[in-house]
Amino acid sequence: MADHSSIDDAVMAGRAASSAAYSPLYQQIKALLLQSLDQGEWKPGEAIPSEFELAARFNVSQGTVRKAIDELAADHLLIRRQGKGTFVATHNEAKVRFRFLRLTPDDGKVKPSSSRIIDCRRIKAPVDIARLLDLRPSDTVVNVRRVLSFEQTPTILDDIWLPAVVFKGLTAESLTRYRGPLYALFESEYGVSMVRAEEKIKAVAASDDQAGLLNIVSGSPVLQVERVSFTYGDRPMELRRGLYLTDRFHYRNTLS
Amino acid sequence: MADHSSIDDAVMAGRAASSAAYSPLYQQIKALLLQSLDQGEWKPGEAIPSEFELAARFNVSQGTVRKAIDELAADHLLIRRQGKGTFVATHNEAKVRFRFLRLTPDDGKVKPSSSRIIDCRRIKAPVDIARLLDLRPSDTVVNVRRVLSFEQTPTILDDIWLPAVVFKGLTAESLTRYRGPLYALFESEYGVSMVRAEEKIKAVAASDDQAGLLNIVSGSPVLQVERVSFTYGDRPMELRRGLYLTDRFHYRNTLS
């Protein structure tokens, strides 16, 4: 065997009598791949080894590796490209930028966007934030406040909380200098890949200060979006409370 | 061959020189299964033939049928149950009722719901409705208006449009008599299976009459949800404009 983990033991376990908790081989392979992704063995945008190489490494057939990769691709952690290879998903790509932003112009036309950082400070985590981010209340969080505009029209007011331990060098200055989706920045600068997110949406009336920042009249109905984003292994890494202006935009969703 | 369609020609086409539009065998099988579903060969809740039977019918290997079924199961058109068979998805089942309703109580507790039909009438399709339902403006639509309450609290005001040709016997009386999700009724009474839906969401201020029906003060911020539901073959079959009260509920969504 080479220097990477063998799954022989796991195979035995999986194939042992039906008494033990049964887990199919390809699920075990999937877990190993996930682990390699989490540990950064392959970086976002890079290609992972070919199916045959992985099959050899794990001592399973190519079809079994294939099925593991299939699931990771279905979850958008990996991207398959016929003839080229299988790549680690990234937010640093024109095609999938703003992958998590569901706000769409009513007329469908793509609009140029710009971000204005209002604030970036470190604070002790408020209890509700700490709970959602799986932190202790004594932990420090980075709190970023910003306004996103489309065609010079303020449209989104975001309040963002991040574990300070992970996002060490993050400052208002570095944020202001950066152009592009935050998740792309998190990926390349802090090694944090956001993989999944959950949102809770309400309609609320804008408060005075919120209305001021969005340049609307106080009390206007706005969309309130609370998002928790997760990295590999379903670890929460960002809490975002956004206010969306929906007079010329809408939040789109597909049910199935 | 039996009396059902053979795919031999399709196979030849698919396997012919790379000049023609190439379509994998399992995709062709998928299309055939979809057709059978659409034509009602197997009804919602029923089991479809086993993988081996289907493989024999279509003259392909079991693995190829399997892959076709896999995709239909991933789209929630079919449901696999190990040891029992593969079943046509249905809204008539405790487990998946309100499958398309994303509104959730903030406290997570399930609440008893009741529906009050306000109105059910047939009208000439307004142009915007006709366009979304892929109808001609001269076509007739059924317009249903109802209020959904949770624990006696009015929470959702729905305005629903349906092609009148399809929903022939639908009246306020039959709707009032019925308990349960509308999609379950559509399925069992009108043979219409809703398979997918697209929603556009905005935050708006409730108008006077809307506020009256929801028992809130006029101008309150509410969630406006426009939903187009599709049946097999991506044919639009319902337009629904809903107003959701989100003071004690929220719209939940998962991004990935």
Next chain:
DNA sequence: GAGTGGTCTAGACCACACG
């Protein structure tokens, strides 16, 4: 025990990208 879906394998061949 019989039938169904689920896993795993091994091998052949096809479509696609790149040099």
Next chain:
DNA sequence: GTGTGGTCTAGACCACTCC
């Protein structure tokens, strides 16, 4: 041409359900 993912097959065996 070579290497990658994608398809298709055939067969063995496993897990689950029901009788």
